[in-house]
Amino acid sequence: MKIETEEIELLLSRIKILQDLEIDTIRDIAQQIQVAHFSKDELLAKHGQIGKRLYIIFKGKVEVRTPDQNGEIHRRVLLKKGSVVGEISLLINSTYYSDIVALTDTIALYLDRERFMYLIKQHKAFADITSHMMTDRMAKPGGINRVGKYELTGKLGEGKMATVYNAYDRELEREVAIKMLNYNLAYNHDFLDRFEQEAKIIAKLNHPNIINVIEIIDEFSTRFIVMEKLVGENLSTILKAKGAFGLTETREILSQLASALQYAHNQGENGIVHRDIKPSNIVIDRYGNIKLTDFGLAGPPQNKEVNIEGSPSYLAPEIINGEPVDGRADIYALGVMAFLMLTNSLPFSAPTLAKLLNMQVHQKPPNIRELCSSIDTGLEEFIQRSLAKDVNERIADWDRIRKILEPVNNRSSIPLEADEIGVIIRLQNTSSRQSTNIIHAIQKMLQDEAVNFSMETQISDDE
Numbered sequence: 001m002k003i004e005t006e007e008i009e010l011l012l013s014r015i016k017i018l019q020d021l022e023i024d025t026i027r028d029i030a031q032q033i034q035v036a037h038f039s040k041d042e043l044l045a046k047h048g049q050i051g052k053r054l055y056i057i058f059k060g061k062v063e064v065r066t067p068d069q070n071g072e073i074h075r076r077v078l079l080k081k082g083s084v085v086g087e088i089s090l091l092i093n094s095t096y097y098s099d100i101v102a103l104t105d106t107i108a109l110y111l112d113r114e115r116f117m118y119l120i121k122q123h124k125a126f127a128d129i130t131s132h133m134m135t136d137r138m139a140k141p142g143g144i145n146r147v148g149k150y151e152l153t154g155k156l157g158e159g160k161m162a163t164v165y166n167a168y169d170r171e172l173e174r175e176v177a178i179k180m181l182n183y184n185l186a187y188n189h190d191f192l193d194r195f196e197q198e199a200k201i202i203a204k205l206n207h208p209n210i211i212n213v214i215e216i217i218d219e220f221s222t223r224f225i226v227m228e229k230l231v232g233e234n235l236s237t238i239l240k241a242k243g244a245f246g247l248t249e250t251r252e253i254l255s256q257l258a259s260a261l262q263y264a265h266n267q268g269e270n271g272i273v274h275r276d277i278k279p280s281n282i283v284i285d286r287y288g289n290i291k292l293t294d295f296g297l298a299g300p301p302q303n304k305e306v307n308i309e310g311s312p313s314y315l316a317p318e319i320i321n322g323e324p325v326d327g328r329a330d331i332y333a334l335g336v337m338a339f340l341m342l343t344n345s346l347p348f349s350a351p352t353l354a355k356l357l358n359m360q361v362h363q364k365p366p367n368i369r370e371l372c373s374s375i376d377t378g379l380e381e382f383i384q385r386s387l388a389k390d391v392n393e394r395i396a397d398w399d400r401i402r403k404i405l406e407p408v409n410n411r412s413s414i415p416l417e418a419d420e421i422g423v424i425i426r427l428q429n430t431s432s433r434q435s436t437n438i439i440h441a442i443q444k445m446l447q448d449e450a451v452n453f454s455m456e457t458q459i460s461d462d463e
Contacts, residue, residue: 003058005030008109011058015082017129025123032115038102044085045100051089053110057081060106066098078103088137090116091130092144092220117221120187127184134220135163138180147178147224148217161185166229175229176214186222195223201268202295209260211283211293230291235279244344247376248407254338255405256290257282261334262398264295265327273326277333278314279340312353313346317361317389328391331401335386338379343371347387361389378404 008030012018018026035058038044044055047067055062057079064085066075075098079085089096090113111119120127137143139152146152150167157164162179169176185191203213217224235253239245245253257277265271274281274295283291316332319325339347347365350356365387369375382404385395395401425442427435 003035003107003109008033008058011056011082011109015056015084017084017133021123021125021129025125028122029111029119029126032111032119033109034112034115036108036110038106038108040102040104042102042106043099044102044106044108045089045096045098047097047099048095051086051092051094051096053112054087054090054116055085055100056109057083057085058107058109060108061103062106062108063101063103064098065101087133088144091134117187120183124184127187128182131163131180131182131184134180134183134222138163139165144220147180147219148215148226150176150178150226152178162225167226177227177229179225179227181223181225183222192223198268198272198295201272205264205267205272205295207260207263209256209290209292210264210295211291213295227293230283230285230293232283232285232291235282235284235290237280238284239279239341239344244372245341247342247374247379250338250341250379251405251407252288253282253284253290253341254334255402255407257292257334257337258398258402258405260290260292261327261330262402265330265398271327274330274333275319275325276311276314277330277337278311279337312356312360313348315357315360316391318391320357320361323391328394328396331386331394331396332388335383338383338386339365339368342368342375342379345371 005027009023009026012026012029012033013021013023018029021029033056036044036055038060044062045051045053047065058081062079062083062085064075064077064079065073066077068074085100086096088094090111093113120130134144135155135158139145139154144152147165147167149171150169153166153168155163155165156177160182162181162185165178165180167176167178168174185195199216203215205213211230212228214226214228217226261274261277264274272295274292276294277292281292281294283293285291314333314336316325316329319329336347339345348356348359348363350359365383368380368383382395382401385393386401388394427438430438
């Protein structure tokens with residue numbers, strides 16, 4: 001029986017996981033499809049054999065028979081026209097879990113591994129579907145519950161670039177997090193070449209403010225990044241809950257980030273550039289310590305016409321223009337983040353990605369002092385100079401940046417004369433009336449003792 005291409009396209013367009021694909025992608029899939037005929041009781045696939053085909057039932061009835069450890073059939077699933085089977089075994093290059101048996105004379109469409117991988121490489125949307133097929137089976141009963149030596153225990157989160165899982169390292173008796181790269185990245189040669197080059201250096205990064213990457217695993221036709229398990233909330237969540245930060249908190253966070261980035265930029269021959277500095281990639285624990293995550297995972301947006309939110313707001317002009325990128329792109333993103341933390345608004349926002357990127361390249365940022373009147377000259381200087389459009393005019397001296405962003409509590413004391421003694425008294429959890437009474441009492445005591453003194457009072461900007 002000859003099947004016309006139009007019939008195949010129509011069937012593909014009605015399959016749930018393929019319904020949202022563009023017609024050109026459907027047509028390309030149809031071009032890669034091959035046809036197989038099976039007689040009643042004939043096996044399409046046998047339990048224990050390496051999966052070599054993804055089948056789509058075109059005509060007839062098929063039963064999936066899953067045996068238990070004793071070889072007895074404990075699960076039967078009936079498949080009819082449009083059903084898809086064998087995709088996971090094909091994708092992860094593993095054995096079929098079940099026997100797939102034709103109950104009637106059957107016609108099945110199929111993709112072999114080579115053609116399946118071709119479609120992943122050629123079509124981002126198809127790669128995204130493949131990622132969803134995998135994540136639907138990961139860390140679930142009867143699904144894929146192990147990556148390398150790590151046992152998957154549940155899903156932590158899912159994004160455009162990766163899906164993160166909780167996992168357990170039984171050898172070292174510790175919890176870890178495992179990030180699975182989505183297939184559109186795993187088969188993006190430009191990204192993967194860079195990732196492979198940097199992976200070993202990333203795994204060697206050893207800094208208190210950078211997440212520890214334990215190892216990179218090549219499995220299931222993609223890459224898995226095994227990392228330390230973090231406890232805390234990301235900065236994006238905190239910002240949404242509390243709004244703008246005060247100057248002290250902003251400095252504390254930016255200072256730790258600057259330390260992490262300076263360290264990373266000095267590793268390897270050309271340094272490691274993060275490329276995706278944004279609040280959701282920064283985790284803060286209850287003590288205020290930060291961890292920077294997702295080194296080496298960033299990339300420029302693919303479509304300048306779609307509506308956007310998130311990391312495009314932090315892209316430096318040189319990234320948008322396709323120019324060479326170095327650590328100064330991270331400094332630009334750090335400036336955007338500083339602006340956001342102090343004002344609870346981004347310096348540039350627009351309804352479409354194209355308009356936003358145009359603003360990033362050409363438009364001068366708003367005057368930060370008009371939005372945050374309490375800002376000090378140091379932070380103001382950093383934001384202005386970090387957001388310079390011309391990369392050569394952007395502040396790039398990390399020693400200078402670290403000095404500007406140094407937390408107030410860590411700064412050197414005001415120089416004292418030889419016969420002077422400086423005393424700092426910090427009043428915490430006191431009302432304005434209590435603080436005033438205490439200050440007046442100290443002043444009176446010094447006056448009563450005829451001590452020649454001067455007193456400076458500073459109220460935290462977080463009050």
